[in-house]
Amino acid sequence: MIPYGRQEITEEDISEVEKVLRSDYLTQGEAVPKFEKSVAGYCGVNYGIAVNSATSALHISCVALNLSPGDWLWTSPNTFVASANCAIYCGANIDFVDIDPNTYNMSIESLSDKLKKADKLGKLPKIVIPVHFAGQPCNMPAIHDLSKRYGFKIIEDASHAIGASYDKKKIGSCLHSDITVFSFHPVKIITTAEGGMALTNNEEVADRLSRLRTHGITKDKKRMIKKSDNEIWNYQQIELGFNYRMNDIQGTLGLSQMKRIDKYIHRRHEIAKKYDLELKKLPVKTPWQSPKAYSSYHLYPIILRDNLGNNSQKKLYEQLNKNKIAANLHYIPVHRHPYYENLGFKKNDFPEAEKFHQKAISIPIYATLKNDQQEHIIKTLKEVKLG
Numbered sequence: 001m002i003p004y005g006r007q008e009i010t011e012e013d014i015s016e017v018e019k020v021l022r023s024d025y026l027t028q029g030e031a032v033p034k035f036e037k038s039v040a041g042y043c044g045v046n047y048g049i050a051v052n053s054a055t056s057a058l059h060i061s062c063v064a065l066n067l068s069p070g071d072w073l074w075t076s077p078n079t080f081v082a083s084a085n086c087a088i089y090c091g092a093n094i095d096f097v098d099i100d101p102n103t104y105n106m107s108i109e110s111l112s113d114k115l116k117k118a119d120k121l122g123k124l125p126k127i128v129i130p131v132h133f134a135g136q137p138c139n140m141p142a143i144h145d146l147s148k149r150y151g152f153k154i155i156e157d158a159s160h161a162i163g164a165s166y167d168k169k170k171i172g173s174c175l176h177s178d179i180t181v182f183s184f185h186p187v188k189i190i191t192t193a194e195g196g197m198a199l200t201n202n203e204e205v206a207d208r209l210s211r212l213r214t215h216g217i218t219k220d221k222k223r224m225i226k227k228s229d230n231e232i233w234n235y236q237q238i239e240l241g242f243n244y245r246m247n248d249i250q251g252t253l254g255l256s257q258m259k260r261i262d263k264y265i266h267r268r269h270e271i272a273k274k275y276d277l278e279l280k281k282l283p284v285k286t287p288w289q290s291p292k293a294y295s296s297y298h299l300y301p302i303i304l305r306d307n308l309g310n311n312s313q314k315k316l317y318e319q320l321n322k323n324k325i326a327a328n329l330h331y332i333p334v335h336r337h338p339y340y341e342n343l344g345f346k347k348n349d350f351p352e353a354e355k356f357h358q359k360a361i362s363i364p365i366y367a368t369l370k371n372d373q374q375e376h377i378i379k380t381l382k383e384v385k386l387g
């Protein structure tokens with residue numbers, strides 16, 4: 001089976017991981033801080049806080065920005081459930097902003113309209129989480145402008161988008177947001193098996209994030225709340241945190257993978273370019289690219305044309321499957337999951353995201369996809385009788 005995405009693990013990765021396994025520290029050693037520095041340096045941001053998943057990073061980012069019961073958080077419905085669940089972990093209310101049918105990202109127009117209405121009702125969001133779907137960056141300057149007007153904070157869910165840039169600035173630089181979150185799950189651009197990172201330029205937020213990932217404990221005398229009874233063992237839990245730490249086995253794997261990140265993105269672009277060209281004559285829409293953006297091409301979603309039958313998505317999926325190609329569907333709109341329908345969301349609440357879900361298929365794209373595999377995928381796509 002050709003999967004839709006997968007990791008690459010080199011001999012060098014293995015030998016780096018082995019070194020950690022033979023060392024004194026499996027966790028809380030040097031590897032994680034080195035990995036954090038490497039990612040932060042790459043993105044041009046002041047602080048990187050590594051955690052055990054992007055989901056954890058999203059959760060503590062919301063806590064660090066004081067999301068509380070009664071507050072609202074808005075995100076895109078065309079995302080993985082984690083981008084919305086983080087609001088609910090904090091006891092906050094969740095709502096969605098429909099996507100732009102061209103970029104598949106949160107629509108700036110819909111966001112602007114929804115803010116206008118929410119302002120009148122006194123129900124403005126405290127946090128908005130734009131998601132850089134498929135690795136295609138959102139128009140962050142526009143979202144940032146709206147945040148200044150309406151006073152919300154921004155967390156970029158860049159789980160798909162390490163290595164992408166907008167206006168020649170790397171995603172993760174946090175030029176237009178408070179915090180950016182990456183995922184290092186094996187299907188993403190680089191991997192630590194499980195893992196994530198929150199990036200920020202704000203020292204206070206960085207400090208809070210590092211405390212929240214380890215139980216809310218501080219060893220920093222300046223932060224301590226009461227005078228210590230014991231000078232030797234002095235640490236204080238000053239708020240409620242979690243055990244969300246990344247370990248050194250993961251950190252060293254991530255550090256080793258960072259050496260190849262640009263090569264990975266370059267290869268993903270090569271694959272995308274070939275798909276763009278070869279699929280041109282098929283009744284599908286290939287991913288639109290903003291002239292200001294450089295995608296990381298985490299995904300390559302193709303959209304079946306409107307005039308094709310309702311059955312065409314299933315037919316295409318089955319035909320690919322028969323030819324040992326495991327296509328995928330990103331995403332079931334978050335609000336259509338039973339858990340979210342129980343909160344009151346329903347069909348047609350966010351029609352563009354739902355339409356996308358009916359018509360899209362993500363075909364394989366990853367750095368180690370071979371040319372002959374891609375040719376097999378293209379040939380199979382050309383042979384499917386759609387309609």
Ligand SMILES: *Cc1c(COP(=O)(O)O)cnc(C)c1O
Nearest residue numbers: 053054055080082159183185195
């Ligand atoms: C993968 C993903 C996540 C969650 O990442 P984990 O590291 O698995 O927790 C969150 N948001 C989006 C958009 C993702 O694709």
